[in-house]
Amino acid sequence: MNQIKYCKTTPITDPIASYNSAINERPSNDNNISGNRKKRSIGEHTKYWQVGKTLKILVFSYNEESFEAIKKGASKWLPYVNLKFDFIEMDEEDIYQSDQFLGDIRVDFQPYMNGSGGSRIGTDTITGNPQASSMTLGTDFSSPRYEYAVTHEFGHALGLLHEHQHPETEVPWDLDKTYTYYASLGFSRTEVDHNVLPLERIPGRTYAPYDRHSIMHYEVSNDITTGDWHQAENHQISQGDIAFMRRTYPES
Ligand SMILES: [Zn+2]
Structure with a gap:
């Protein structure tokens, strides 16, 4: 029995704040900046951090294992990005006493998230309520999947989208079966559209080639594809992920 639940990225509630946050952080997040398109459409921007930045990562205190588990999983990206991570651990009560963003990325833990x-995404973390976590992980620290789950979520926090949603995805989704399967895992149709199915290609944005071995790719079962197509869950950062991160956060 497959107990795996899947990651859900948090949809933006305020597109203007999302845009402003991204452009203030790194002007080239505006993909239209060098184009001559008449109409700028918000939502087409990327959400990458400024190259060379030290990202402050606030981890809510949970238990003796939680802080180390986050540091370990997050740090898997460090060899491939020109960013630094400054990890701090704080008690919830202290976090709630501040009305400032105490971390660019804020991680809390919920047992109901076990397995997922x-x-x-990226600079969306510094919009909205500064006390709210920007990332939630489970509390099954001894699970062999835990480190992978942390690394995958930090891929999102560095601005990566789901690889199976690449505009040139090769996944031959059987749509009816896909909606039904993910509904059984608690996904609404909107959440399937938002987290599973292909996204439109955005003009002006740079894409790497589709990479089925990306750590940002879901496991895909043959049962929900047409023909004969499946992909196991990728627990390691792929060569494609490395190439993309090196291009997005290059050494100066
Ligand atoms: Zn994800």
């Missing part, structure tokens, strides 16, 4: 995770 959720995160906002």
